[in-house]
Amino acid sequence: MIHVRNLCFSYNGGFRLEDVSFHLRPAQITALVGPNGSGKSTLLKLLAGILSPTGGEIVAGGDRPSPSHPHPWARRVAWLPQEMDAPPGALVEDTVRLGLFPRSKTWGWRLPGDSEERLARALRVFDLVEFRRKPLARLSGGERRRVLLARALVQGAQAFLLDEPAAHLDPRRHAEVMDVLLRLQREQGILVLMATHDVNLALGFADRVLLLSAGRLVADGPPASVLSHAGLERAYGLPARSVPGIEFFISSKENQP
């Protein structure tokens, strides 16, 4: 459970987020929707402990995120950026292994005993065993996203914060990634918060939608009600309409066994 209370954030004088409050529950997939510049990525970075809020607080189980002492928070929360650079020469295995850092001691030199098992399991879950010794630079966008997810799993975090999980993925890869997230949610009670522009993704997979507009939380509720035509029009300033006869392309949650 992550509690966000009266969160404010400003950068260079301009307001980015103002008085945002909500709670995130375990085993829930929440979509964070809103126009460009509405503060989605900023909110994720605040929740990940990368940025410090200028007001309000974020609390989970007595811990608070802190950019100067981020170690304890990193055991709870994993942040998956939209793009991942491939450091020169880095292999898939090297990158996933970095997820062990939050559980390490002595500046990353001492790792807990079950580290290798964790690593092997994460590689299996995300179908990366055969890529283990492959350079990250040679992987496709979808494969890199799976590497990030595997790293988050190794981290042992109970909350995954994803920035645009659908970016650069073809519908098939997209569906695969979402299926794994649904499985993690069901089997391990992982909490997922994903910032997305894809309204269909939010409608198809999320249990709940947070709608941000100009740094304010304007709606919070089930997808069908938040992403109604009226809600979308208010947030994006564009008339929304549905086209009958066109089906949702990727497998939706209702089709899951």
Place this chain on the structure above:
Amino acid sequence: MRRITWLTVAILVVLFALAVGGTPLHWKEVWKGLSTGSPTADSSLFVMLRAPRVLMAAVIGALLAASGTTLQALLRNPLADPYLLGVSGGAAVGAVAGLIMGVAFPAPLAMTGAAISLAVVLFAAREDKTVNITRMVLAGAAVHSLSSAGLTLLLMRMSGRPDAGGLYFWLLGGLTPLPWNTLITLSLMAAVALTALFALSPALNLLTLGPESATALGLPANRVAWTALLFAAMATGLAVTFNGMIPFVGLLVPHAARAWAGADHRRSLPASAALGALLVVAADALARWICAPREIPTGVVTALAGAPFFLVLLYRRRILS
């Protein structure tokens, strides 16, 4: 098997480096002097000139390569190098200014010069909290030119003084013999810098992902990055104090070390230091051998060998992929 091959190569290089020079060395005489305790001409040459020189070359190589590896990880840029970024130049200005003012031990001034020029380059290359690759290389070139101009100015002021020629030779990376006590002090300081960088190597792994990802994974990224930059500047400053500017070691050796030991800095950083040490020992031996009995500056050898190699790498685009 591979390890044995490398070890053999390393031993042969060191033996070659100990043997070559203006005066040929007779190993029998060296052994006689060392074992009996009554020095012979050859054993004195070995103890007072050759051995300290090889040790110095090894320490310089390790410092430059470790500094290059660290800068490449921190700036997430395979072109980061103490020489290209003008850090060596800044260190040289500090060291020469110190020598002119009559400071006996210019290492702290060299380290300060290195830190200042690194700070200037990073400040100029900053863009939205990250370091822009093009701006970094251009800022490095500017700082390098500025320090070259400063050095020329300082050297012109010195012209006429008896030590000016030696200083110029030192500046080009000519390894001039140092007394053992200075050498040991500098080597101990080098050991501190190298140990610190090695201790930071798991953190360097995280920092290659960028400060945001590193923070999200539990590393206080800013604090650690500044600490590592400080030790990289210290390493460069020390290397320059030893012997002026030796180009391309900090740029090329980290690439070779990554190809050899992988991207994990816990392995690639010590590998880089070892390879750098071996390379500078070999380059210094060649510098004494090519025009024997005259010597050419070691920096000239590394530039002659390194620059074409670097251009080939660029052409094949290996260096940026």
